Amino acid sequence: MADGQTNGKTPKLDKLDKGPWPSFVKEIKRAAEKNPMSKDLLGQLELSYEDKIGHWKHGGIVGVLGYGGGVIGRYSDVPEKFPNVAHFHTIRVNMPAGWFYTSDALRTLCDIWEKHGSGLTNMHGSTGDIVFLGTRTEQLEPIFSELTKEGFDLGGSGSDVRTPSACVGPARCEWACYDTLKLCYDLTMEYQDELHRPAFPYKFKFKCSGCPNDCVASVARSDMSIIGTWKDDIQVDQAAVKEYEDKGLNIQRDVCGNCPSKCMDWDGKTLEIDNRLCVRCMHCINAMPKALRPGKERGACLLLGSKAPIVEGAQLSSVLVPFMKMEPPYQELKDLCEKIWDLWCEEGKARERVGEFIQRVGLGNFLEAIEVEPSPYMIAHPRDNPYIFYEDYFEEGDEEDEDEDGDE
Amino acid sequence: MSEELTVEQVADAMFKMVKDAMGQKKLKPMDLQKAMIEYYGADKCDKKMCKAAIKSLIDSERCVYTYFGGSFIEIPHREGAAND
Numbered sequence: 001m002a003d004g005q006t007n008g009k010t011p012k013l014d015k016l017d018k019g020p021w022p023s024f025v026k027e028i029k030r031a032a033e034k035n036p037m038s039k040d041l042l043g044q045l046e047l048s049y050e051d052k053i054g055h056w057k058h059g060g061i062v063g064v065l066g067y068g069g070g071v072i073g074r075y076s077d078v079p080e081k082f083p084n085v086a087h088f089h090t091i092r093v094n095m096p097a098g099w100f101y102t103s104d105a106l107r108t109l110c111d112i113w114e115k116h117g118s119g120l121t122n123m124h125g126s127t128g129d130i131v132f133l134g135t136r137t138e139q140l141e142p143i144f145s146e147l148t149k150e151g152f153d154l155g156g157s158g159s160d161v162r163t164p165s166a167c168v169g170p171a172r173c174e175w176a177c178y179d180t181l182k183l184c185y186d187l188t189m190e191y192q193d194e195l196h197r198p199a200f201p202y203k204f205k206f207k208c209s210g211c212p213n214d215c216v217a218s219v220a221r222s223d224m225s226i227i228g229t230w231k232d233d234i235q236v237d238q239a240a241v242k243e244y245e246d247k248g249l250n251i252q253r254d255v256c257g258n259c260p261s262k263c264m265d266w267d268g269k270t271l272e273i274d275n276r277l278c279v280r281c282m283h284c285i286n287a288m289p290k291a292l293r294p295g296k297e298r299g300a301c302l303l304l305g306s307k308a309p310i311v312e313g314a315q316l317s318s319v320l321v322p323f324m325k326m327e328p329p330y331q332e333l334k335d336l337c338e339k340i341w342d343l344w345c346e347e348g349k350a351r352e353r354v355g356e357f358i359q360r361v362g363l364g365n366f367l368e369a370i371e372v373e374p375s376p377y378m379i380a381h382p383r384d385n386p387y388i389f390y391e392d393y394f395e396e397g398d399e400e401d402e403d404e405d406g407d408e
Numbered sequence: 409m410s411e412e413l414t415v416e417q418v419a420d421a422m423f424k425m426v427k428d429a430m431g432q433k434k435l436k437p438m439d440l441q442k443a444m445i446e447y448y449g450a451d452k453c454d455k456k457m458c459k460a461a462i463k464s465l466i467d468s469e470r471c472v473y474t475y476f477g478g479s480f481i482e483i484p485h486r487e488g489a490a491n492d
């Protein structure tokens with residue numbers, strides 16, 4: 001078709017609608033039966049596939065009064081062809097901690113969105129937010145006021161604290177070493193200004209996982225990862241271990257054999273764990289949940305500096321504080337964050353995440369400025385510390401010898 | 409100087425900065441804060457005051473937050489991309 005108008009036909013998109021798996025085309029088509037925005041969205045997308053080019057422009061100024069985040073502006077660059085998607089802004093709505101809803105709450109959200117937007121949602125974006133896809137500028141304030149009336153608020157976007165997120169934690173999971181939901185809610189409320197009024201060099205994400213299984217992938221996706229852990233010994237129910245063996249689990253091979261620290265031993269009667277060597281990887285606990293559980297002295301490990309840029313690939317956060325108690329009012333955590341922000345706001349470059357900032361200034365200088373003592377626990381991976389250098393171990397001339405080993 | 413510096417005075421000074429820079433340089437909240445503290449001196453004007461001044465600029469609709477790869481503070485205007 002010369003003008004790409006497609007006459008409501010979308011042969012290229014239709015190919016993505018075949019097969020048994022979920023398809024966004026199928027969903028947009030369903031929405032298009034009722035909603036002209038979704039109909040034009042299909043048309044514009046088909047045109048993009050024909051032209052092999054995106055037909056969206058960024059809008060940098062749309063938002064609601066008083067907030068610098070929560071709305072991401074998009075305009076069509078072919079509005080004459082697809083007038084119903086001339087504006088197609090995205091709204092981020094702060095999800096409840098742990099993503100627990102009543103069906104009433106979901107209906108409320110959908111009703112608001114069908115009335116004022118495309119009706120298309122993304123539950124949830126990788127920020128964790130409820131994502132409303134596609135509305136017009138003049139609908140933003142009405143949507144915002146209806147959302148807030150129902151107790152919802154917008155989430156973060158731009159150079160601000162992004163909507164904090166948390167795993168389901170103690171609400172459903174026996175492994176939670178602290179109350180992730182409570183912390184997530186507390187941080188969200190404490191940092192309302194930082195969330196809605198962007199004042200940082202770039203985004204800052206908090207993600208709260210209750211244990212090292214890290215179900216919200218905080219180690220890869222948040223500037224500040226707060227991951228539950230324990231200090232004392234793994235709790236063992238020896239009778240229950242035996243039961244696993246009786247039911248066919250090969251404990252020596254599949255549990256002890258896969259322990260990254262090789263600090264476990266099973267003699268057919270007793271499971272021995274050398275807890276001094278355990279790196280809290282969760283493997284054995286995941287394998288025998290009935291027999292093993294995290295220790296009793298619980299808190300969280302704080303890691304700093306991850307990001308997942310599309311081009312360069314992920315950078316994982318590394319340990320900043322090996323263990324901190326996580327109990328309200330979380331003052332120690334907040335004091336630390338505020339010191340980090342002060343420094344990063346003062347010295348960080350535009351669009352420099354805190355992890356990149358640390359790489360640029362060096363961890364030593366960074367720690368000194370936020371008044372945290374360097375420690376060998378500040379690892380990037382278990383047993384791997386890229387920062388701490390034991391000068392005492394080296395005599396003059398040693399560095400040369402090291403080069404000759406060929407491993408840098 | 410005898411008079412206490414007020415939040416509104418800081419807001420006015422920030423507004424002038426944003427207005428003068430318009431079309432040439434986009435300013436970030438931190439740019440405004442640093443400039444104010446330097447101009448008035450750290451003993452009279454601190455971070456808290458600057459935060460309050462920015463809040464006043466935004467809530468009074470004299471300025472808006474914008475996003476172009478990072479967040480900025482600008483005078484409200486119609487942007488090029490808008491299909492109004």
Ligand code: HEM
Pocket residue numbers: 054056072074088090092122124125126127129131310
């Ligand atoms: C080749 C084209 C594109 C690529 C590679 C791309 C890539 C991405 C990626 C990787 C994310 C993060 C994923 C997530 O947060 O769930 C994202 C988020 C987003 N994209 Fe795109 N995108 C593209 C086109 C578009 C288009 C056409 C639009 C709008 C019309 C758009 C709007 C957005 C929005 C609003 C978000 C944030 C969603 C959220 O909060 O979760 N993108 N994009």
Ligand code: HEM
Pocket residue numbers: 124125126127221308309310
């Ligand atoms: C048909 C192709 C693709 C599909 C179906 C797809 C699907 C997805 C989905 C479902 C997510 C998770 C979104 C969420 O958490 O809400 C995601 C995230 C993401 N995608 Fe894709 N994707 C595709 C292609 C790509 C491509 C080509 C790239 C990069 C060149 C990309 C980069 C990313 C990134 C960076 C994220 C965010 C990861 C994170 O922060 O969790 N995707 N994608």
Ligand code: SF4
Pocket residue numbers: 167168169170173174175176177209210211212213214215216
């Ligand atoms: S991160 Fe740990 S505590 Fe949280 S849901 Fe996953 S397994 Fe449970």
Ligand code: SF4
Pocket residue numbers: 258259260261262263264273277278279280281282283284285
């Ligand atoms: S948690 Fe991991 S490292 Fe610790 S004993 Fe179990 S398998 Fe080994």
